[in-house]
Amino acid sequence: MSTSSSLDNPIDQYSHHDGFEISFVEPPKELPLKCSICLELLTDPCILDCDCGSNFCKMCIETVKKKRYPCPLCQQQFTTIFPNKQLQRTLNGLTIHCPHKADGCSWMDELGKLKKHLNRMPSSETRLEGCGHTDVLCQYCKTFISRKDIPTHETETCPKKPHTCQYCGHSSVLDDIRENHWLVCPQFPVPCPYECGERPQRQGLKIHVKKKCLLIPVQCNFQYAGCKVEISRRDMANHLKDNVVDHMTLMSIKHREEVSSLKETNKLVQKECADLKGENKRLQSQLTGVNGATQNLTSIMVKLEMQLKHKASAIVPVQPPSSEVPPVRFVVTDAKHLRQQEKEWNSKPFFSKSGYSMVLNVHLCGNKDGYGSHLSVYTYIVKGKYDHLLIWPFFGSVTITLEDQELGNHYTYSLLYTHEQTNGEGGAREQTNGEEGARRYHDTLTSGWGWSKFIELKHLNPNFLKDDCLVFQIDNISFSYDL
Known part of the structure; x- marks a missing residue:
């Protein structure tokens, strides 16, 4: 029987206790393959000391014995279970397809080597060895991924894999970097709010807007003189070039106003200087009086301190008993x-x-x-x-x-x-x-x-x-x- 016909015929497929289907390349017609209890492929086949001579899965028949039931086929009581090692060796030598053949796995070998091929409970050293379509636990997010996809998943796409921010070097896991850190990363590139096309670092955005962005509106350099134009920094040079005469006129008017204001200010300053001179003379007179009072107070304090020390040394309380x-x-x-x-x-x-x-x-x-x-x-x-x-x-x-x-x-x-x-x-x-x-x-x-x-x-x-x-x-x- 060809491989293709065995896969197309459901009779040639046998359920396994571990939850997958076993397809034989050449299913043996003369061998018992199914357990009469679970109706799945025999696992660790055993025979009983009854007359029927049927084979059962070890786990299935031990359950029957534990409940003290008779043989499920001949209904005779039995006392001993014998492992059918010869049948097990025969089964292990049969050639089968990988249960994941429909998914693309081309493995074909003896049934006894299937467990090693599937490697469903691998150690940390062998987790990438075996069938690529077997689900393997991701070491970071603890979800099951096909073995063939694990390397790409753990190095590129796993949201819980260790990841370092490529902008500032902060270390965390991938989803934390993308969902939290990048929202505050000082070196993360952010678009200019004035859509000039530049993407400065977040920490340098204010400097970019203030000094470098060509599209930010800025006041004319002659605003102090009265020019009220506000245009982008990129167009400011043309504005200054095209309005030289207007700017000079505004500066002239501003200059005349400032000269007039300075004259008025000068008059006020001269008046305040005269008032301050008079106030200074009055304060100097008061300071002379304060200095004299301070000297008198200092002399009094010295005398009082000397008197206090004299009184302190003179205090003699009632003499305590010797x-x-x-x-x-x-x-x-x-x-x-x-x-x-x-x-x-x-x-x-x-x-x-x-x-x-x-x-x-x-x-x-x-x-x-x-x-x-x-x-x-x-x-x-x-x-x-x-x-x-x-x-x-x-x-x-x-x-x-x-x-x-x-x-x-x-x-x-x-x-x-x-x-x-x-x-x-x-x-x-x-x-x-x-x-x-x-x-x-x-x-x-x-x-x-x-x-x-x-x-x-x-x-x-x-x-x-x-x-x-x-x-x-x-x-x-x-x-x-x-x-």
């Missing part, structure tokens, strides 16, 4: 908790000799760059019974000592409450913001002033840390108005 003024010792007990973030120690309030009340705070450093590595020491000004007699804010120094309890090599720093600032740590003068030295009206600790890195924990040797205790001494609190 047990509450420096030197004051503060013992940090249970210092083994130094490496716990939440642990901190506050001393009882103590006074300076002039009556300022303070508290010493000791806690673990909480800086991001030194967390858990340093001991922090701060002083807090607190509410005191002599506050109404004192000068605020507090400006002065506080001397704090961490005692060496064995050898006497103490660790001492002086803390300044001042508006000045110099570089360095330890005893360096650091700038406050004014709140640290302010008077307190509540008993809470706010706005302390001190060192977040008073001493590194690794330097706390047994001489400092003895019997799980640290001893601090506040040696001096001095007030100085000049700081």
Whole structure:
């Protein structure tokens, strides 16, 4: 039987489980080709242990067995399914046409090679190998396209393929470039609104219209003289050439008007100059009086400042009890908790000799760059019974000592409450913001002033840390108005 007759005769075509028709070049008449259950081309043929000896697709007969039905042909119960490998080899050796022969595929080979030819579930390396009429998933838009069309689709027409704007180099996907980017691309060529034929870049359109477009209407160069003609830039040269006499006449008239106007303006300017000279003399007289008053005020301010400093130094409040003024010792007990973030120690309030009340705070450093590595020491000004007699804010120094309890090599720093600032740590003068030295009206600790890195924990040797205790001494609190 010829190939053409086999394709023209529907009897020679057999449905396949995968949804296409199989056409044999020479259909064997003596072989069973169809499954008696699905009536499609046998796939993985099997026989049963019943008497009929019929062949079924493996998937079809396993479904029957699972439901405990008898053989669909002889109605006998069966227990075992045997793969008919000989029939499968025979079927695989039959020559068939490609299912896409009507679409133009000329492939013709053994049935066993059909799966490889169709390559319907390819890997990324083999997706372009096999029948050109098999649908393949586009790697960009995820739609199925014939394999023969995939290269052109993915490189030229796929709306989701990566694409670079040929004008500015912006990268995106094809449909975004065309539908969105080109609407705003600064280098995209756009037509001139005056239809001069030029297509400048979008970012240069204004310059083109203003300086280059030959069809844009422009005012005559002699507009200032009275010429009201407005024509295209292209025709302006001819207009100027053809109207020289008219333009000169307009310029002459304009010149006479300007000379007359300048004469009037000159008279007004001379009158204003005379008025300004008189006003200048009056202001100079007033300025002399203001300078004298300023000198008097400066002298008064100097005297008042000297009096204020004298009064500030003379204020001596009620003397605090000697047990509450420096030197004051503060013992940090249970210092083994130094490496716990939440642990901190506050001393009882103590006074300076002039009556300022303070508290010493000791806690673990909480800086991001030194967390858990340093001991922090701060002083807090607190509410005191002599506050109404004192000068605020507090400006002065506080001397704090961490005692060496064995050898006497103490660790001492002086803390300044001042508006000045110099570089360095330890005893360096650091700038406050004014709140640290302010008077307190509540008993809470706010706005302390001190060192977040008073001493590194690794330097706390047994001489400092003895019997799980640290001893601090506040040696001096001095007030100085000049700081």
